[in-house]
Amino acid sequence: xxxxxxxxxxxxxxxxxxxxxxxxxxxxxxxxxxxxxxxxxxxxxxxxxxxxxxxxxxxxxxxxxxxxxxxxxxxxxxxxxxxxxxxxxxxxxxxxxxxxxxxxxxxxxxxxxxxxxxxxxxxxxxxxxxxxxxxxxxxxxxxxxxxxxxxxxxxxxxxxxxxxxxxxxxxxxxxxxxxxxxxxxxxxxxxxxxxxxxxxxxxxxxxxxxxxxxxxxxxxxxxxxxxxxxxxxxxxxxxxxxxxxxxxxxxxxxxxxxxxxxxxxxxxxxxxxxxxxxxxxxxxxxxxxxxxxxxxxxxxxxxxxxxxxxxxxxxxxxxxxxxxxxxxxxxxxxxxxxxxxxxxxxxxxxxxxxxxxxxxxxxxxxxxxxxxxxxxxxx
Amino acid sequence: xxxxxxxxxxxxxxxxxxxxxxxxxxxxxxxxxxxxxxxxxxxxxxxxxxxxxxxxxxxxxxxxxxxxxxxxxxxxxxxxxxxxxxxxxxxxxxxxxxxxxxxxxxxxxxxxxxxxxxxxxxxxxxxxxxxxxxxxxxxxxxxxxxxxxxxxxxxxxxxxxxxxxxxxxxxxxxxxxxxxxxxxxxxxxxxxxxxxxxxxxxxxxxxxxxxxxxxxxxxxxxxxxxxxxxxxxxxxxxxxxxxxxxxxxxxxxxxxxxxxxxxxxxxxxxxxxxxxxxxxxxxxxxxxxxxxxxxxxxxxxxxxxxxxxxxxxxxxxxxxxxxxxxxxxxxxxxxxxxxxxxxxxxxxxxxxxxxxxxxxxxxxxxxxxxxxxxxxxxx
Numbered sequence: 001x002x003x004x005x006x007x008x009x010x011x012x013x014x015x016x017x018x019x020x021x022x023x024x025x026x027x028x029x030x031x032x033x034x035x036x037x038x039x040x041x042x043x044x045x046x047x048x049x050x051x052x053x054x055x056x057x058x059x060x061x062x063x064x065x066x067x068x069x070x071x072x073x074x075x076x077x078x079x080x081x082x083x084x085x086x087x088x089x090x091x092x093x094x095x096x097x098x099x100x101x102x103x104x105x106x107x108x109x110x111x112x113x114x115x116x117x118x119x120x121x122x123x124x125x126x127x128x129x130x131x132x133x134x135x136x137x138x139x140x141x142x143x144x145x146x147x148x149x150x151x152x153x154x155x156x157x158x159x160x161x162x163x164x165x166x167x168x169x170x171x172x173x174x175x176x177x178x179x180x181x182x183x184x185x186x187x188x189x190x191x192x193x194x195x196x197x198x199x200x201x202x203x204x205x206x207x208x209x210x211x212x213x214x215x216x217x218x219x220x221x222x223x224x225x226x227x228x229x230x231x232x233x234x235x236x237x238x239x240x241x242x243x244x245x246x247x248x249x250x251x252x253x254x255x256x257x258x259x260x261x262x263x264x265x266x267x268x269x270x271x272x273x274x275x276x277x278x279x280x281x282x283x284x285x286x287x288x289x290x291x292x293x294x295x296x297x298x299x300x301x302x303x304x305x306x307x308x309x310x311x312x313x314x315x316x317x318x319x320x321x322x323x324x325x326x327x328x329x330x331x332x333x334x335x336x337x338x339x340x341x342x343x344x345x346x347x348x349x350x351x352x353x354x355x356x357x358x359x360x361x362x363x364x365x366x367x368x369x370x371x372x373x374x375x376x377x378x379x
Numbered sequence: 380x381x382x383x384x385x386x387x388x389x390x391x392x393x394x395x396x397x398x399x400x401x402x403x404x405x406x407x408x409x410x411x412x413x414x415x416x417x418x419x420x421x422x423x424x425x426x427x428x429x430x431x432x433x434x435x436x437x438x439x440x441x442x443x444x445x446x447x448x449x450x451x452x453x454x455x456x457x458x459x460x461x462x463x464x465x466x467x468x469x470x471x472x473x474x475x476x477x478x479x480x481x482x483x484x485x486x487x488x489x490x491x492x493x494x495x496x497x498x499x500x501x502x503x504x505x506x507x508x509x510x511x512x513x514x515x516x517x518x519x520x521x522x523x524x525x526x527x528x529x530x531x532x533x534x535x536x537x538x539x540x541x542x543x544x545x546x547x548x549x550x551x552x553x554x555x556x557x558x559x560x561x562x563x564x565x566x567x568x569x570x571x572x573x574x575x576x577x578x579x580x581x582x583x584x585x586x587x588x589x590x591x592x593x594x595x596x597x598x599x600x601x602x603x604x605x606x607x608x609x610x611x612x613x614x615x616x617x618x619x620x621x622x623x624x625x626x627x628x629x630x631x632x633x634x635x636x637x638x639x640x641x642x643x644x645x646x647x648x649x650x651x652x653x654x655x656x657x658x659x660x661x662x663x664x665x666x667x668x669x670x671x672x673x674x675x676x677x678x679x680x681x682x683x684x685x686x687x688x689x690x691x692x693x694x695x696x697x698x699x700x701x702x703x704x705x706x707x708x709x710x711x712x713x714x715x716x717x718x719x720x721x722x723x724x725x726x727x728x729x730x731x732x733x734x735x736x737x738x739x740x741x742x743x744x745x746x747x748x749x750x751x752x753x754x755x756x757x758x
């Protein structure tokens with residue numbers, strides 16, 4: 001294999017596939033990036049136990065030559081070193097020349113590297129997916145609905161299924177749910193699907209979605225999504241992003257979300273967020289980070305927090321509207337902050353059904369997002 | 380004590396003195412910031428075992444009222460919480476009201492904090508320095524000469540005196556030296572001193588100088604420096620910065636720096652820096668990060684590094700000029716990178732006296748800086 005390639009385009013592709021490189025693995029080949037060069041195509045691939053990423057590099061872009069193939073071939077490059085080297089090479093063009101015994105020569109200007117590569121035949125093959133269940137969604141919307149749910153997945157493996165985000169699709173409506181059993185995030189979105197496609201209980205690891213979101217850009221370019229029994233494939237620009245799915249049945253969360261409320265209030269998002277941020281300042285080392293919300297009809301809403309030895313804080317907010325019973329409820333400030341930051345809305349609506357029951361937070365402008373928080377019992 | 384104060388000016392002063400707050404201390408009062416308000420003056424003070432910082436807040440700035448004293452007094456505030464609270468309070472103006480039992484009430488808009496303070500009488504008093512040895516230097520130059528030397532101090536306590544930077548002053552010329560015995564940084568600068576001031580063997584902890592540099596700005600405002608037997612006081616803007624000095628005699632480094640050379644070369648700083656950066660990429664986990672420089676008369680300069688199992692790299696640089704014997708020398712790339720980054724010059728001069736002897740790096744434009752590196756023995 002011998003090829004001349006523009007540094008910036010190579011670097012861009014390397015940074016994408018690096019997200020799938022295992023840093024801690026007992027399988028040496030998975031610390032590498034596979035580079036495949038044919039007369040028509042150049043691709044980089046990396047894989048770990050959760051995700052695989054393949055990124056292709058066009059031979060030409062805007063009339064400029066990006067790749068010049070002198071001798072097709074393939075090689076597995078040591079990912080970590082290769083990524084750093086490509087970033088720092090001195091000239092715009094890089095020559096990669098693979099000699100015998102997988103010895104890689106990289107030249108750029110006055111700089112020359114020789115790296116020990118690995119046998120590309122040993123690199124795991126990507127799954128061949130039957131493209132039965134396919135739908136499309138703009139990249140920026142996919143990025144948004146992932147961001148608005150993925151923070152709520154469980155981070156411990158006590159119930160592995162909860163470390164994923166559950167995707168359902170019915171009648172062109174995609175529904176994402178994540179919960180760690182203390183809070184829940186739900187997001188609905190319309191998607192483009194040519195046929196009468198539907199699926200249920202597709203659970204994608206939260207970590208995979210977090211990595212995917214680093215690749216997706218805020219563009220309205222359509223992303224194609226292929227779902228199979230145990231894999232999801234996301235096709236975006238020059239990237240193929242594969243993730244395994246989680247085994248098991250995701251719990252039915254539909255009945256957890258209350259539909260009617262004893263107390264409802266509308267608040268300015270930014271003011272409420274900042275009040276919660278301040279109220280949580282004194283929580284200090286205490287893990288639970290509990291703040292208390294108190295509201296009496298006709299009065300202002302109060303957020304308080306009291307940490308013995310340090311002190312206490314009282315925040316007062318005038319709600320835009322409030323109705324129903326008085327309420328006194330305690331919750332984890334971190335959950336509230338994450339929920340509020342995920343809702344891109346100037347005003348939010350909070351609905352309570354009593355101080356011992358989960359409550360929900362929604363934007364006032366639409367019904368696409370529901371955030372739910374389970375309160376903390378205090379005396 | 381009761382006072383109204385502008386948030387931004389208070390925050391600015393708090394961030395300064397926070398640099399002297401102990402995060403890990405067995406003395407509770409040192410986790411605090413002392414606030415003292417008189418009818419003429421408002422100051423914040425913090426202290427740890429190495430440094431003390433006092434910052435005053437003017438009552439008026441550009442015709443705008445900054446501080447409005449309702450009742451003078453003093454209090455010790457819990458530094459960590461107070462710093463976070465001040466940053467996040469909602470309104471431009473903050474009211475601080477100290478009640479009985481050192482209870483502190485902080486109010487801003489709809490936000491109210493109650494913090495438990497500590498007795499200001501227990502706060503350690505700052506040293507009263509006899510201002511005998513005083514000299515002045517512009518803030519930006521002080522900041523520069525500290526940056527150009529402090530990185531070379533020892534970070535281990537094997538020889539505690541080497542964790543400091545040694546300052547000498549003779550005939551209006553200030554000389555700073557730092558060494559960890561593997562490399563040495565020397566910086567000279569002219570300072571303003573009214574009388575025939577001179578001192579020797581003033582050794583200031585590297586950590587103190589690093590904190591001082593976070594406060595100093597790139598301005599030509601004069602900084603007054605007071606030296607006593609065991610303290611240094613730096614007066615800058617509204618800040619008094621005290622540091623203890625290190626006990627002991629700093630080693631005589633004057634004879635270590637070679638004055639004549641067997642090989643001398645002039646190189647482009649940026650190109651040499653980037654070549655060393657690339658050559659050190661393959662060093663990987665190896666701690667020593669050794670690269671080899673080879674130069675033969677009439678040929679280009681070569682930088683190489685070879686890490687078994689990973690690969691090797693060869694960098695070629697055309698020197699602007701070169702004279703003397705051929706040289707083959709190995710050194711720690713990290714030391715070279717730090718030395719090069721400290722020299723603000725387009726071209727550098729390197730002087731060798733043989734492959735087993737320390738070599739020096741200097742800017743071509745002036746003689747104020749000398750960086751010295753001890754080579755690594757390789758076979």
